[in-house]
Amino acid sequence: MRRIDYDTEQYQDYARGRALSERQQQVWISAFGAVLPERRPLVGLDVGSGTGRFTPALARAFGPVTGVEPSVRMREIAQAQSPHPDVRYLAGSAEDMPVPSASADYALMFLSWHHVPDKPQAVRELARVLRPAGRLLLRANFSDHHPRPWWLEHFHRGFETDAALFQPLHEVIAMFTSDGWRVTGFGTVTEPSVGSRGDMLQRLRLRTLSFFAQLSPDELEAGFRRLEEAVAADPDAPAPVFSEPLLTLERS
């Protein structure tokens, strides 16, 4: 995978390209609530919090949250656009979090795991910051449980290229269980549609997905041309939904 430097790419358009409607956010928050303990407040970590897409919603639903994010630019946008009295955004990474040991009840990693260069260190660091029986909510893709978004087929080898960004599920599970964690849940969440296929095309043009950074300029041009032709046939049709994996792990 070509690594994305969020301080030089994507940060200007990320919030727009990946915006969630209130309904979409609610679907995720209720999926997270279903795998978390019922007591409130829960102390949370949003690891790889980006522009703070989820951080204030986590605080409203569960209790105070620390967003940990390595990119200065992404953090600046989160601070400006996603503030909340129970949220703070700190510089850090999954491998090195500026929070005390055993201080959080849960950590969310929403599409940030595949960006982590030193995954064994992240497994240890997540175990350090969570309390015993603390939960990690890993919204990740897996090469063998890949969600197959409808638009990907228009890019040459799109599915293979995108799936290759991610580890297979058993490999991720083994990294955690060999360090004493246990799996408490694996399922999928279906986000409500973003709107029409035309709306989705507008967002995709912003290229705020790591997939696009893996393609050559010719592959990008040809893929967008095919996608535009397909969407032009029925731009107002609802963008098809797909199922997104959520793996929950418990620290021993």
Ligand SMILES: C[S@@+](CC[C@H](N)C(=O)[O-])C[C@H]1O[C@@H](n2cnc3c(N)ncnc32)[C@H](O)[C@@H]1O
């Ligand atoms: C696809 S974005 C997801 C952001 C946010 N979780 C969301 O869903 O909008 C991936 C984020 O992971 C961050 N990231 C990169 N390396 C990381 C690391 N080692 N630990 C934690 N986050 C990292 C990036 O800076 C980026 O903000």
